[in-house]
Amino acid sequence: MSAQNKSSRIDEWMLQKVYRAAGQPAVRLGLRNGVEVSPKGALPAANIVIQDRKTLFRLLLDPEAEFGDAYSKGRITLDGDLVSSLEIVYRSMTEVAHPSWYVNLVSKCMEYVQRNSLRGSRRNIQQHYDLNTDFYQLWLDPQLVYTCAYYPSPGATLEQAQVAKLDYVCRKVQLQPGERVVEAGCGWGALAIHMAKNFGVTVRAFNISREQILVARRRANELGLSHRVEFIEDDYRNIAGECDAFVSVGMLEHVGRQHYRDLGSIIHRSLAKNGRGLLHFIGHNHPLPFSTWTRKHIFPGAYAPTLGEVMQVFEPWDLSVLDVENLRLHYAKTLEHWLARFEKREQQISEMFSPEFMRAWRLYLAESVAGFRVGTLQLFQIVFARTDCRRIPWTRAHLYTKERHEEQETTWMHATS
Amino acid sequence: MSAQNKSSRIDEWMLQKVYRAAGQPAVRLGLRNGVEVSPKGALPAANIVIQDRKTLFRLLLDPEAEFGDAYSKGRITLDGDLVSSLEIVYRSMTEVAHPSWYVNLVSKCMEYVQRNSLRGSRRNIQQHYDLNTDFYQLWLDPQLVYTCAYYPSPGATLEQAQVAKLDYVCRKVQLQPGERVVEAGCGWGALAIHMAKNFGVTVRAFNISREQILVARRRANELGLSHRVEFIEDDYRNIAGECDAFVSVGMLEHVGRQHYRDLGSIIHRSLAKNGRGLLHFIGHNHPLPFSTWTRKHIFPGAYAPTLGEVMQVFEPWDLSVLDVENLRLHYAKTLEHWLARFEKREQQISEMFSPEFMRAWRLYLAESVAGFRVGTLQLFQIVFARTDCRRIPWTRAHLYTKERHEEQETTWMHATS
Numbered sequence: 070m071s072a073q074n075k076s077s078r079i080d081e082w083m084l085q086k087v088y089r090a091a092g093q094p095a096v097r098l099g100l101r102n103g104v105e106v107s108p109k110g111a112l113p114a115a116n117i118v119i120q121d122r123k124t125l126f127r128l129l130l131d132p133e134a135e136f137g138d139a140y141s142k143g144r145i146t147l148d149g150d151l152v153s154s155l156e157i158v159y160r161s162m163t164e165v166a167h168p169s170w171y172v173n174l175v176s177k178c179m180e181y182v183q184r185n186s187l188r189g190s191r192r193n194i195q196q197h198y199d200l201n202t203d204f205y206q207l208w209l210d211p212q213l214v215y216t217c218a219y220y221p222s223p224g225a226t227l228e229q230a231q232v233a234k235l236d237y238v239c240r241k242v243q244l245q246p247g248e249r250v251v252e253a254g255c256g257w258g259a260l261a262i263h264m265a266k267n268f269g270v271t272v273r274a275f276n277i278s279r280e281q282i283l284v285a286r287r288r289a290n291e292l293g294l295s296h297r298v299e300f301i302e303d304d305y306r307n308i309a310g311e312c313d314a315f316v317s318v319g320m321l322e323h324v325g326r327q328h329y330r331d332l333g334s335i336i337h338r339s340l341a342k343n344g345r346g347l348l349h350f351i352g353h354n355h356p357l358p359f360s361t362w363t364r365k366h367i368f369p370g371a372y373a374p375t376l377g378e379v380m381q382v383f384e385p386w387d388l389s390v391l392d393v394e395n396l397r398l399h400y401a402k403t404l405e406h407w408l409a410r411f412e413k414r415e416q417q418i419s420e421m422f423s424p425e426f427m428r429a430w431r432l433y434l435a436e437s438v439a440g441f442r443v444g445t446l447q448l449f450q451i452v453f454a455r456t457d458c459r460r461i462p463w464t465r466a467h468l469y470t471k472e473r474h475e476e477q478e479t480t481w482m483h484a485t486s
Numbered sequence: 487m488s489a490q491n492k493s494s495r496i497d498e499w500m501l502q503k504v505y506r507a508a509g510q511p512a513v514r515l516g517l518r519n520g521v522e523v524s525p526k527g528a529l530p531a532a533n534i535v536i537q538d539r540k541t542l543f544r545l546l547l548d549p550e551a552e553f554g555d556a557y558s559k560g561r562i563t564l565d566g567d568l569v570s571s572l573e574i575v576y577r578s579m580t581e582v583a584h585p586s587w588y589v590n591l592v593s594k595c596m597e598y599v600q601r602n603s604l605r606g607s608r609r610n611i612q613q614h615y616d617l618n619t620d621f622y623q624l625w626l627d628p629q630l631v632y633t634c635a636y637y638p639s640p641g642a643t644l645e646q647a648q649v650a651k652l653d654y655v656c657r658k659v660q661l662q663p664g665e666r667v668v669e670a671g672c673g674w675g676a677l678a679i680h681m682a683k684n685f686g687v688t689v690r691a692f693n694i695s696r697e698q699i700l701v702a703r704r705r706a707n708e709l710g711l712s713h714r715v716e717f718i719e720d721d722y723r724n725i726a727g728e729c730d731a732f733v734s735v736g737m738l739e740h741v742g743r744q745h746y747r748d749l750g751s752i753i754h755r756s757l758a759k760n761g762r763g764l765l766h767f768i769g770h771n772h773p774l775p776f777s778t779w780t781r782k783h784i785f786p787g788a789y790a791p792t793l794g795e796v797m798q799v800f801e802p803w804d805l806s807v808l809d810v811e812n813l814r815l816h817y818a819k820t821l822e823h824w825l826a827r828f829e830k831r832e833q834q835i836s837e838m839f840s841p842e843f844m845r846a847w848r849l850y851l852a853e854s855v856a857g858f859r860v861g862t863l864q865l866f867q868i869v870f871a872r873t874d875c876r877r878i879p880w881t882r883a884h885l886y887t888k889e890r891h892e893e894q895e896t897t898w899m900h901a902t903s
Contacts, residue, residue, distance in 0.1 A: 303852070381794070385772065
């Protein structure tokens with residue numbers, strides 16, 4: 070056998086192995102030298118070409134991480150629709166084996182290196198959220214809400230759906246004028262401002278991204294709301310003082326699974342007797358870390374928990390879970406909007422960042438659309454309350470009446486028992 | 487010191503200890519010999535008299551279990567409203583210590599003796615549910631629904647609220663004509679019959695209480711629904727065959743915490759690709775067994791889990807939790823109705839059972855009202871689905887439209903993504 074023949078047999082063997090590890094999805098997978106595997110009896114939805122043998126070898130070791138790395142560096146190219154190709158792969162992958170010991174080991178090491186200590190969290194958060202705001206302004210909604218929107222109907226615009234989400238959160242925790250709210254992880258301040266402006270509450274909003282805090286403060290100033298919204302550059306673990314509602318939208322993913330009890334103790338320490346709150350976060354059906362690529366290049370230190378894991382926030386403090394809603398389809402739609410806007414602004418973004426950054430972020434957004442569509446990712450909103458809380462609505466019907474500003478016909482617990 | 491003095495000093499010491507262990511509630515607690523403790527600065531809401539020293543001593547060892555035992559045997563009398571007295575005690579108790587090692591030990595032993603093996607479950611269930619149906623007919627609604635009702639408004643009657651609950655469950659799992667439903671733990675068959683009659687599905691309903699199964703079969707026959715509802719006297723662990731929806735209302739409490747994974751494997755094995763389901767059960771905010779009295783005299787082998795514990799049903803099988811609702815106030819109201827009806831039928835019930843049974847059941851119902859009011863007990867409804875399920879409504883608004891029988895305006899996932 071010639072050396073060339075021999076090495077192409079090895080290529081084919083490796084290719085087959087990678088293909089099987091992905092559950093034999095309906096895509097064509099090939100090396101640039103022409104060796105390839107194709108789905109049996111199905112038209113391939115995309116053509117994925119691996120540029121060199123080293124990449125193929127690395128895919129064998131840690132497929133998810135290497136795919137991200139190689140795609141963003143141009144060592145893998147994909148001809149076809151990125152989102153639907155990823156959907157196909159995700160669906161076929163759920164049927165096959167679990168990560169190898171090597172993947173698990175690398176994952177564990179990374180979890181340690183990126184641990185969410187007070188200092189670690191600051192470093193982790195800065196890497197993502199301190200990218201300049203101009204970048205996010207190019208593809209988020211005008212209020213810069215960087216979390217799952219709520220589409221009362223699927224045809225709503227992104228702007229409408231983000232406003233609807235802010236409102237939905239406020240109604241879920243039953244905010245009343247004059248109440249004190251703590252927000253943990255406030256992004257660019259849209260929710261805090263919405264609460265103060267439309268529900269007459271005072272808000273203390275915490276965030277460790279300096280860039281975001283500065284923008285949020287400026288906005289509150291411009292809207293004349295500085296007396297009712299305070300933006301504090303600090304870690305959630307340093308929250309002190311009492312509040313009637315504790316709200317956190319899109320921060321739990323950055324808390325880390327070692328710290329749910331800590332978060333619970335902060336909530337417990339903060340909430341007044343009548344207190345209640347809401348957590349909104351990306352979750353999983355079963356315990357699963359993000360790929361090491363995602364954690365290295367997109368969200369350092371992030372972890373999306375299962376509902377079972379999150380219960381560590383509530384159970385030690387006797388907090389009652391009142392309502393859990395899974396909004397994964399709403400996040401798929403939100404991300405579709407983001408991705409479309411991102412592509413539309415490709416020119417401007419590529420003037421700000423390298424081609425590698427562009428490809429990495431395109432992949433991150435596309436993977437997220439696919440993950441929420443297929444169900445490898447979930448989006449949970451949990452409403453909770455102290456056992457003593459009397460502000461529990463009799464049913465959830467009040468969330469689905471159209472007239473928010475009219476007197477709600479909500480029946481309260483104390484009126485009925 | 488005379489012997490009489492000395493023993494009354496011991497009585498007082500024991501009484502104080504019991505009183506403090508209960509968190510010093512606003513009730514007067516005394517021995518028949520006149521020794522007593524009263525709340526400081528508050529009018530006692532009730533007068534609780536312990537008839538003998540042995541009872542007092544036992545209260546020291548295991549307060550919850552002995553209170554149940556002594557109350558039902560007449561060794562403790564309570565002058566005042568039973569439900570509100572229990573509420574006061576529950577509220578004060580949540581602030582104090584955890585069960586003693588003795589209580590925990592007895593509790594563990596009982597859990598072992600009453601373990602929910604195939605045979606054990608049958609024995610446990612028969613003790614409660616095979617009491618004759620005439621008894622339950624005296625105080626349940628006409629359809630004999632022995633689980634938490636759903637009151638669209640607090641003023642609804644028990645009958646209305648039970649029908650509303652049956653409907654709510656069907657709408658939550660989005661039943662469609664022609665689908666196949668499995669019900670695990672079907673009571674006297676009201677839900678299974680409601681589903682077949684109003685939603686055009688076929689139902690296989692399982693129960694290990696022979697008495698209940700016989701009644702359920704007779705009803706289905708009378709309504710001409712036998713071709714669509716099959717009542718099967720068997721354990722949930724023996725469920726076989728495929729279904730589109732898996733529903734279980736009020737059975738999980740009898741499954742036992744060792745068996746959640748088993749239940750999950752049955753659901754996983756049964757559910758079609760598009761399958762979804764609902765679990766409805768009594769829960770706790772934090773892990774807590776029922777008192778040994780409750781388990782000995784009312785619900786052998788029962789355990790009300792936390793949401794965290796219940797996730798063992800779903801997580802190993804990649805089932806998605808779509809919706810969790812806490813209906814504890816609805817169960818408080820349901821139980822108020824049951825207790826009022828029970829009291830009204832006191833005469834007839836006392837012709838069927840001993841005075842001890844009467845007192846035990848009055849206490850069980852009153853404790854339950856108080857527990858759901860105070861929040862030591864929760865009532866959860868969990869909607870779940872396979873990841874592949876496409877029958878996921880876009881929002882929950884469809885649950886709160888009044889016109890069930892009109893064409894629903896629900897938007898489905900497949901129409902939008």
